[in-house]
Every structure is written in C-alpha cells, then in structure tokens.
Amino acid sequence: MIATADSAEKTIISYNPATGEEVGRVRISSAEDVQKAVTLSRAASREWRQTSFAARRDLMMRAREVILAEVDEIAHLILRESGKPFGEAIAMEIAPVLDLMQYFARNTEKLLKPAKIGIGLYALMGRSSKIIYQPLGVVGIIPAWNYPFSIPLGEAVMALMAGNTVVIKPSELTPLVGVKIRDIFEKAGFPQNAVQVVTGDGSTGAALVEAAPDKIMFTGSVATGKKIAAAAAKNLTSVVLELGGKDPMIVFADANLELAARAAVWGAFCNSGQSCSSVERLYVQESVAAELTRKIVEKTKRLKQGFGDREDVSVGAMSSERQIKIVEDHVEDFRASGAKIEIGGRRNPEFEGLFYEPTVITNANNDMRAMQEETFGPTLPIATFSTEEEAIRLANDSEFGLTASVWTRDRAKGERVARQIEAGSVCINEVLYTHGIGQTPWGGFKNSGLGRTHGREGLMELVQPQHIHINKLALLPDAWWMPYSATAVETFRGFATKFASGSLLKTTTLMPQLLKRIRELLKR
Numbered sequence: 254m255i256a257t258a259d260s261a262e263k264t265i266i267s268y269n270p271a272t273g274e275e276v277g278r279v280r281i282s283s284a285e286d287v288q289k290a291v292t293l294s295r296a297a298s299r300e301w302r303q304t305s306f307a308a309r310r311d312l313m314m315r316a317r318e319v320i321l322a323e324v325d326e327i328a329h330l331i332l333r334e335s336g337k338p339f340g341e342a343i344a345m346e347i348a349p350v351l352d353l354m355q356y357f358a359r360n361t362e363k364l365l366k367p368a369k370i371g372i373g374l375y376a377l378m379g380r381s382s383k384i385i386y387q388p389l390g391v392v393g394i395i396p397a398w399n400y401p402f403s404i405p406l407g408e409a410v411m412a413l414m415a416g417n418t419v420v421i422k423p424s425e426l427t428p429l430v431g432v433k434i435r436d437i438f439e440k441a442g443f444p445q446n447a448v449q450v451v452t453g454d455g456s457t458g459a460a461l462v463e464a465a466p467d468k469i470m471f472t473g474s475v476a477t478g479k480k481i482a483a484a485a486a487k488n489l490t491s492v493v494l495e496l497g498g499k500d501p502m503i504v505f506a507d508a509n510l511e512l513a514a515r516a517a518v519w520g521a522f523c524n525s526g527q528s529c530s531s532v533e534r535l536y537v538q539e540s541v542a543a544e545l546t547r548k549i550v551e552k553t554k555r556l557k558q559g560f561g562d563r564e565d566v567s568v569g570a571m572s573s574e575r576q577i578k579i580v581e582d583h584v585e586d587f588r589a590s591g592a593k594i595e596i597g598g599r600r601n602p603e604f605e606g607l608f609y610e611p612t613v614i615t616n617a618n619n620d621m622r623a624m625q626e627e628t629f630g631p632t633l634p635i636a637t638f639s640t641e642e643e644a645i646r647l648a649n650d651s652e653f654g655l656t657a658s659v660w661t662r663d664r665a666k667g668e669r670v671a672r673q674i675e676a677g678s679v680c681i682n683e684v685l686y687t688h689g690i691g692q693t694p695w696g697g698f699k700n701s702g703l704g705r706t707h708g709r710e711g712l713m714e715l716v717q718p719q720h721i722h723i724n725k726l727a728l729l730p731d732a733w734w735m736p737y738s739a740t741a742v743e744t745f746r747g748f749a750t751k752f753a754s755g756s757l758l759k760t761t762t763l764m765p766q767l768l769k770r771i772r773e774l775l776k777r
C-alpha cells in the first residue's frame with residue numbers, strides 16, 4: 254500500500270497479509286534516485302569486472318555465511334511480508350538460494366571459461382578463434398513478491414559472479430526483504446554500490462528501465478513484462494522475462510496415485526498457490542479420476558491453515574486483496590460454468606486476514622475461463638482425459654508454457670509425453686520444485702517468458718560473448734583484400750564453390766588461383 258508519511262516524502266507501508274499489521278515502511282525512490290543508483294552502479298562495475306573469480310567466490314561464500322547466521326530472522330521477515338509459513342520460507346527460498354550461491358561461487362569461472370572454436374579451413378590458414386565472456390555492466394532486477402528473497406537474490410548472485418553490478422527494485426508488497434538482500438551483501442563486504450536496492454512501486458520499476466541498465470531481469474505478470482520489453486527497446490536494453498504460468502499436471506492410470514495425490518496437493522497449495530509453477534490444471538486419466546480425486550480431497554482436508562509462524566501450518570495467507578479477488582472470481586467462474594467445488598471455495602472464516610481455503614474442483618474443462626487465465630491462488634481444478642494424445646492436446650491448450658509434470662510408471666511414455674509438452678521445464682513424477690535447482694535453466698515457452706535464468710543458459714544472459722580472432726601467421730595480405738581485379742573475382746568464385754564447401758580436397762584445387770591472387774596483391 255502506498256501512503257504519504259510525514260508531509261512530503263512518499264512512503265510504502267508494508268503490511269503482514271495474515272494479520273494486517275504494519276511490518277515497516279520504506280521511501281519511494283524517485284526517478285532521479287534510480288538514475289543516480291544506475292550511474293553509481295556503472296562506476297562500481299568498472300572495478301568489479303576486474304576482480305578475479307576467486308575474489309568474487311570468497312565474497313559470495315561470506316554472503317552465504319551471513320545468511321546462515323540469520324536464517325530464522327530472514328525467514329520471519331519473509332513470512333511477515335508475504336504470509337507464507339516459516340518452514341516454507343526456509344525450504345523454498347533460503348535453502349535453494351544458498352545452494353545456488355555455493356554453486357555459482359564455485360563454478361562460474363568454469364562455466365565462463367574461454368572456449369576455443371573450431372573454424373574449419375580458416376585454421377589451416379593459421380587463424381584461431383576463441384570466445385571470452387565479458388560482463389554486461391549494470392543488471393537491473395525487478396522481481397515479483399511471491400519469492401521475494403530467492404528470486405532476486407539468485408539473479409543478483411549470478412550477475413555478480415559474472416562480473417556485473419546490480420540494482421534491485423523489489424516488489425512494493427515485499428520491500429523490506431529487498432532491503433535485507435542489500436544488507437546481506439553489505440555485511441559480507443561487497444564493494445560499495447555493487448548491490449543497490451531502490452524501493453518503490455511500478456513507477457520506480459519503470460524508472461529503472463528508463464535509466465538504461467545493460468540488462469533487465471524481470472519477474473512478474475505478462476502485461477508488465479510486455480510494457481518492460483517495449484520500454485527497454487528504446488535503449489536496446491535486453492530483457493529476460495519470467496512471466497506467468499497455468500501449469501498442467503498429467504496423471505496417467507499407471508501412475509503411483511498416492512504419490513501423485515501428495516504432489517498435486519503440494520504443487521497446488523504451497524505458497525498458497527502463488528508460485529509461477531504451481532499446478533493450476535490437473536488432467537487425470539478417466540479410469541483413475543475418482544480414486545485420485547478422493548485421495549487429493551482427503552489430503553487437502555488434513556492441511557492446517559493459519560499464521561505462518563506456527564510450525565504445523567501448511568497453508569498461510571495470500572499476499573494481497575487483489576490476488577484473493579482473482580481467486581474468488583475464478584472459483585465463481587468454475588461454479589457458474591458447471592464445475593463442482595469438492596472442498597474449500599471460500600475465504601477461511603476463522604481469520605480476518607487474507608486466507609483462502611485450499612480448494613479442489615472437479616468437472617473442470619478447458620472451455621472454462623478459469624482454466625485459461627492464471628489464478629495464482631490455492632485452487633486445484635481437475636479435468637479428465639482418455640488417451641495420451643488428448644492429454645497432450647489439453648496440456649498444450651494454453652497461452653502459457655512455464656512448467657508441466659507427467660505422472661506414470663512407464664518412463665518411456667513419460668519422456669515421450671514430456672517432449673511434446675510446450676513448456677520450459679517438464680518433470681516426470683515430480684512437480685514444481687525445479688526452480689530450486691540452480692544448475693538447470695529456468696524459463697518459459699509461449700507467453701510464460703523470454704530468456705532464461707539459472708544454469709549455464711541463465712549465466713549466458715548475464716554476459717556478452719566476445720570473439721577474439723588471431724591470425725598467427727600475419728605475413729601476407731588476405732586474398733579478399735583490396736584492390737579488386739579480374740583475378741580477384743575469379744578467386745572469389747573459387748571461394749564460393751570450393752572453400753565454402755568445407756571440403757579440404759576441393760579447397761586444395763583452389764591453391765594455384767589463390768597463389769596467383771596473392772602474387773598480384775604483393776605486386777600492387
């Protein structure tokens with residue numbers, strides 16, 4: 254929420270969505286503040302890029318130590334700003350990002366090792382090529398609120414290890430977690446301005462894009478992603494967009510139904526369903542639909558909902574009134590279009606905060622609006638299919654393509670189906686958690702995004718390849734240099750027909766013509 258504190262300064266007040274209590278407040282950075290941060294970041298990047306990988310690794314490992322010393326405090330801050338359970342803050346945010354930190358601290362040098370490139374017949378002419386990976390400069394990070402610690406921190410870690418400096422604009426719903434990220438790097442001893450945080454709402458995010466950093470790493474909605482891509486294009490700033498999802502889970506009759514039911518419950522309801530890779534559509538083969546649904550409903554009944562600081566709570570509060578209204582609208586759409594609410598389907602009457610009950614819905618189908626739009630809440634709509642082809646068709650019938658899961662005991666079938674699903678990550682007998690594997694690329698097909706975070710592919714988004722080409726002989730002019738002549742044109746024809754064939758044998762027959770041309774050049 255945005256309020257005016259004192260008389261002049263615009264302030265964001267961060268509230269605990271479970272209790273409505275104020276967590277703290279931060280000022281809204283002006284466009285000038287943001288521009289200044291980017292300028293300072295650029296200056297800091299000139300020195301930071303010169304540091305060795307070993308020096309960066311040591312600092313990053315120190316930042317890990319800072320986090321480890323404050324795990325409980327950080328988890329409490331996350332739960333107070335987001336409403337999620339304490340355990341989930343540790344399991345789904347702190348632990349995975351600690352793993353990502355050690356991985357990139359130890360492996361970025363190897364992942365960015367200069368690569369020698371085979372250049373075919375040019376090598377026989379005494380040339381060689383290698384690719385080195387230069388930092389970009391300043392990376393602007395604009396995250397969503399749902400994983401306010403792990404997503405921006407993970408991106409910052411990778412950007413820093415690659416030699417960039419970063420400016421983070423946390424979500425207006427979780428600004429204090431953003432400030433905490435800056436404090437961690439500061440405590441670890443990172444150089445001044447290597448990591449800056451500017452707090453504010455969408456207008457502060459827009460100011461960061463306007464300030465022309467060298468890359469924007471954005472996580473959020475499709476609508477904002479498109480705005481950012483358009484604004485970034487004005488400065489030719491490249492963007493990585495991590496956007497929404499409507500992720501399908503396909504359960505075949507031969508699956509381990511007990512495991513699939515547990516996975517569906519966790520996949521749909523963890524973080525109150527506010528994960529980009531939440532299970533938002535479950536397709537089950539008709540013959541086992543009743544059994545799977547019964548298991549899912551039973552397990553959902555046993556979930557305890559409540560304040561995140563209680564250790565036995567599995568489902569916390571939602572993040573905002575806006576978000577809970579979307580869930581209400583979608584559940585209403587399901588009801589009105591003939592689906593059946595098996596359990597849940599309402600705000601939890603025990604609480605005044607933003608608690609929506611975990612909701613299982615049957616008789617859903619893809620014609621329902623709520624099966625097409627991202628819900629981002631604790632709903633699990635179930636639809637049925639009869640054949641493998643139908644399951645694939647239903648899963649792909651979406652504008653989104655972030656993740657998907659396939660459940661079967663037949664691994665060959667699992668992989669066959671996975672390869673046909675239009676999604677950036679597809680799990681077989683697993684669900685949702687692969688964002689937590691920092692070693693693997695993360696990103697979406699279709700409207701779920703552009704580019705990748707995590708893994709080597711994600712690291713490549715944070716560097717620019719530079720080709721270093723050497724002519725080790727450098728004694729004679731190249732045959733294609735000026736001045737041109739009839740002999741030149743004849744030689745170029747030979748290049749097209751012989752050299753460009755890639756065949757050494759054919760190219761050898763070009764030698765007399767080539768020597769003629771070189772002699773001609775040497776005379777002029």
Ligand code: NAD
Pocket residue numbers: 395396397398399400422423424425453454455456457458459460462472473474475476477478480481494495496497498528529627629655697701702
């Ligand atoms: P959002 O698009 O409303 O906001 C995201 C961020 O963008 C916030 O920090 C916001 O202040 C900022 N912003 C808003 N307008 C801006 C503008 N014009 N210019 C620059 N910045 C601007 O999204 P949200 O509600 O915070 O997040 C929910 C969405 O995030 C869901 O769709 C979810 O699927 C998606 N998400 C995706 C991933 C992924 O990895 N693909 C991960 C988490 C969340």
